[in-house]
Amino acid sequence: MSESKRLFFALELPGEIQQQIVRWRAAHFPDDAGRPVAAANLHLTLAFLGEISAEKQRALIAMAGCIRQPGFTLHLDDAGQWLRSRVVWLGSRQTPRGLLQLANMLRAQAARSGCYQSPQPFHPHITLLRDTRHAVPIPSPGFRWTIPVETFALYESQFIRGRTRYTALSRWTLTDDKEQG
Template sequence: MTNKRLFIALPLPDPLRHTICNIRDALHGQCQGRPVASANLHLTLAFLGDTPDKALPDIQALLAGLPDNYGTLILDELGCFRQQHGHVVWLGCSTIPAALAAGLAQLQQGLRALGLPVEKRPWQPHITLLRDAAPWQARLAPTLEWQTGAAGLYASTLTPQGPSYTRIDSIYP
């Protein structure tokens, strides 16, 4: 039996990803740090951590019962929080839409029923842009509108170049 480091996230559509990369690159000049690779940009709904492969069918069944979209997110906040090795600079939304809050509650309830971890801290929707950055003062972001789609199951693999995220919900039957 093997484990995978898993998380559930909302993927970004390519046009929005491109715009967010431009914001990330501009911020990198101000606060340094390690830019998150374009392919890795996402909005995490739940971090599962090391999860046994045998749990995958149950997780996939849970995801199949979740909404196909979580409404429109207005990305209008840039923030910074401290982590173990520096600061994380992020783009997020100041208001959580009702559809996203309801979908997240449904997801968390399903994860608890499966005996999987659910974060105890209040959830703040955000897209990580930079890691190991210098301290930075949060401020208003350019307002971006995002019509979300369905959540996906992702595996995180650590490589010498940094983490690599692979969507796996379509790989396993």
């Protein structure tokens, strides 16, 4: 019997931007605001898949390899807090159309494969803090990171020695259809 893995599709953030966000978070949120997400774990989830068998993982990898979409630019220029889920997040005031298209394609294909079960609407964000126990002041607008998005990845989430680790299992390049001919 094959072992299942906890998987999700996501956009990776460049290491330099992960570090800039961590420094910005440290400067704008008090130490007791919540549990900070490690720099290496900062990402934007496109589709959470949950526990997936090796067979379904292979099907998801094949499906993701068929996606043909141009890259796009993501601007991280918004932040907020979801009190119910106790999360402080970083996002975009205007979600790029390419991001919505990519997430919708991945979610639809995963659902057809019997892998995607989340009823939650897609709200693209990067989780900065978890387990916030109270409302925290959100920094005023004026911050902005610009990220050219040229790839997406399938990640495995593992809880090892009291810490969550995300490992990219496969990556795909977003390409313009004109280049495919």
